[in-house]
Amino acid sequence: MTLSAQLLTKRYGSTSGYEAVRGASLELQAGEFISIVGRTGSGKSTLLAVLGALTKPTAGKLLLDGADVWALSEEKRSIFRSRHVGFIFQFPSLLSNLTAVDNVAVPALLGCTMAVEAAYARASDLLARVGLGNRADAYPGSMSGGEQRRVVIARALINSPPLLLADEPTGDLDEDTEADIIDLLEQLHGSETFSFVLVSHNLDLAKHAQRIYEMRQGVLASIDLLPAVVDVEPRVRHFGPATVNVRPDLTVTAREPVRLGANLWGSVRPFLLGGAAVFASILVVDFGVAKYQEMQVRDRGARLAQLADMALSRLQADIQSVSDLGDGRYELAVYLWNVGSDTPIYVMSPEMHAYVQVGKFWQEVPLEPADSTSSGVLKIDGKLTYRYVFDARVKDFTQLLPNYMHVRFSDTMLVSPSSMPKGDVFERKDNFYVYLKPFDVADEVVLKRMKFSGKPPVWIPMPPH
Ligand SMILES: Nc1ncnc2c1ncn2[C@@H]1O[C@H](COP(=O)(O)OP(=O)(O)OP(=O)(O)O)[C@@H](O)[C@H]1O
Ligand SMILES: [Mg+2]
Structure with missing residues (x-):
């Protein structure tokens, strides 16, 4: 090459x-x-x-x-x-x-x-x-x-x-x-x-x-x-x-x-075994990127290690909820949590994208901030939730779980201990994965192939992969 x-x-x-x-x-x-x-x-x-x-x-x-x-x-x-x-x-x-x-x-x-x-x-x-x-x-x-x-x-x-x-x-x-x-x-x-x-x-x-x-x-x-x-x-x-x-x-x-x-x-494994082709290169790459980030952290000098520790360990991020707004629109709530909250952490320009898996590919779907919380510089000294609205009207999506879509949210943000950072900024990337129930599939249809104690949930978190 x-x-x-x-x-x-x-x-x-x-x-x-x-x-x-x-x-x-x-x-x-x-x-x-x-x-x-x-x-x-x-x-x-x-x-x-x-x-x-x-x-x-x-x-x-x-x-x-x-x-x-x-x-x-x-x-x-x-x-x-x-x-x-x-x-x-x-x-x-x-x-x-x-x-x-x-x-x-x-x-x-x-x-x-x-x-x-x-x-x-x-x-x-x-x-x-x-x-x-x-x-x-x-x-x-x-x-x-x-x-x-x-x-x-x-x-x-x-x-x-x-x-x-x-x-x-x-x-x-x-x-x-x-x-x-x-x-x-x-x-x-x-x-x-x-x-x-x-x-x-x-x-x-x-x-x-x-x-x-x-x-x-x-x-x-x-x-x-x-x-x-x-x-x-x-x-x-x-x-x-x-x-x-x-x-x-x-x-x-x-x-x-x-x-x-x-x-x-x-819990991903059964579906991997069932249809390994589906994940294809996606997993390998995501895994590679995550590992690469981890390796970089272990590899750098003390100053960067400290910065990385703050950006990757002290700052936790995950999906809080996904709610169905009807007609294929959903609200995504993601939290950022400063777990050692005595000193604030600053997060700049988080950029979120949403993708639905179709065959071997990820199809990007429209997503925008639900309010202005997620723009500019965010000061995190406890737990902060920010919200997006996305549109998941996608045909022929891949079903790793019967009737559910496989959805990935990818977030990039800059993390710093100061609100006006100079060299002390860390670029952090996250991928969150969920199973999402399509708005136009009736509960009874889902329940025919899977058992839940009550109604089928709108979303099911997946382990990081
Ligand atoms: N994700 C990141 N966010 C912010 N700064 C970073 C990030 N990764 C690297 N840096 C900065 O970029 C500079 C170059 O880092 P890099 O890891 O590429 O160096 P390197 O030559 O591979 O070092 P080493 O020989 O220690 O592995 C470092 O000063 C580091 O502070
Ligand atoms: Mg290196």
């Missing part, structure tokens, strides 16, 4: 907010391997999030295979990201209640990019190629940091993405293991032929790339270095070479198809 980044800027906060990436331009040819180095806080993770279309740039253009990804609809962009971009996050982020092979297979199962047997066969093959052929049934908790990294690499490659973005894939590993992982990525890069962007704080590792860039306070510049210094003595590898070709383990492919842990999807 080719990538063309043209004067990308990412600013957190208002027009006077902090520019984490400033006018970055970059051309990546199909199959090329480049690396980006830079000090902590220089904007590497932010740039990678922009290059992978996880975060929208404030200015500039991103062309992936010539397509302007931010000109695509949200649905198309989601599918594009999940099928074409593999992400290796700074921290392993494996699902602890799934085995290694399940973890690797998840993006293929949820994205429906291949049949279940093929997904497990490829997952087993990839695990063998990263030297973990005999650990397919191990749970992440029983694996070393280096092993978990290798599972993450296998997972990022399951859908054969033409572009792989790796954010400090060796972050907290010892030097030898770090070098092993980079060797492995290089070998996979040779055999799987993806375009590859590696972010690393370690210049020696970055030197393995064909070209090296440096981030300095948000500015990206290419640096000229001699090619990688080759070790005089070949190092002993700790795991099998990437070229080992292992036949897929048929006992693995014969397992129960989708063993997504109960803890993870909770």
